[in-house]
């Protein structure tokens with residue numbers, strides 16, 4: 035697919051309803067990670083263009099917040115409908131710029147659109163409160179109002195859904211947004227802007243700016259007009275942004291790194307556990323924050339699980355995601371590939387065995403073999419650092435107490451998973467795991483209806499669900515007095 039021929043292809047940023055280049059005229063080249071060939075360019079914007087986008091959003095805000103919830107809901111609904119109507123073309127574009135298998139891209143367009151649909155409905159349910167006042171002539175009224183200009187900094191691993199998961203609730207409650215997509219995957223973001231324009235968002239309400247990450251990020255995090263910053267990315271960058279946001283005391287949402295434990299107890303259905311591990315570990319070639327990073331298997335079922343897991347991995351076809359038969363695409367770049375390689379080599383040096391895979395794929399470029407390591411030791415880097423690649427380290431454990439300690443022994447607290455058929459154990463373990471999300475007998479928990487988010491160094495705030503709207507709202511208390519006169 036030549037994405038420059040797509041009706042959604044734009045090589046300009048979207049600021050204040052106009053398609054514009056960088057002031058300097060400079061551009062960034064975007065490559066297909068499966069071929070390493072250039073697929074297009076986008077403007078290399080910096081501080082000044084970001085300031086203009088923020089100011090445009092702020093100027094457009096009064097008109098947007100003054101619309102009724104129903105009016106905003108209708109526009110969001112139209113945006114959703116357009117995404118679904120154009121699912122195939124958006125999915126093809128995503129696979130070309132991001133690399134994920136085409137079926138996963140189709141899934142992501144549906145997943146991304148589901149946040150727009152969900153929040154188009156939630157827009158109408160931003161309820162306030164009235165509270166009895168201690169004095170009889172008074173009432174306490176609680177209003178919920180939009181926070182103001184929202185900045186969204188989004189990652190390359192889900193180029194569509196991470197934008198809609200942040201922007202749909204913001205737009206629903208009446209906030210304008212400035213989106214900075216990852217430089218590796220700007221075209222899916224710009225395609226969303228094309229559809230937003232068609233759906234009828236007023237100019238300035240949704241802005242997409244591409245370019246120098248540090249300059250744009252700095253401006254978004256420090257400009258006093260921005261009242262809320264929502265970021266998905268690494269814990270390292272999240273901490274830097276948090277510090278920068280403190281200068282103007284912005285509201286923040288942070289969806290940061292994870293190191294998910296995936297536990298298989300000996301009472302589990304092993305076939306289901308293998309299917310869940312495949313989904314959790316190898317979705318998006320292991321490049322998700324919620325991927326299984328440590329697979330703990332109870333000793334009695336360890337051999338059976340490993341044998342079936344290896345069998346399942348041996349069937350995974352690696353290649354260009356546009357091929358319908360491919361289930362594992364390329365890694366995003368050479369840097370990611372080197373990290374995966376380093377983690378595997380280090381684990382092997384520390385005593386792990388390669389059950390399958392274990393090296394770069396014969397296709398070359400950014401491809402790595404889907405890999406299972408067994409007998410992995412606690413000292414290996416992979417036990418504590420996020421790999422972000424198609425490598426599953428498997429560990430043996432004896433009992434529930436031991437595995438809960440092992441699972442919780444991490445600064446991260448995003449997703450966790452376990453398989454068991456024992457109802458008592460299910461409650462005990464679900465409550466004991468120090469993670470924002472727990473999948474019981476499933477390897478995938480992400481959906482618009484559920485609160486996505488982590489604890490500890492995995493982040494702040496929740497996205498999706500009825501809770502996802504709270505992060506874009508300010509609570510205003512009005513004391514109504516003199517009601518007896």
Ligand code: SIN
Nearest residue numbers: 192266322323324480
């Ligand atoms: C992520 O990896 O950042 C998001 C994954 C998801 O939404 O399932």
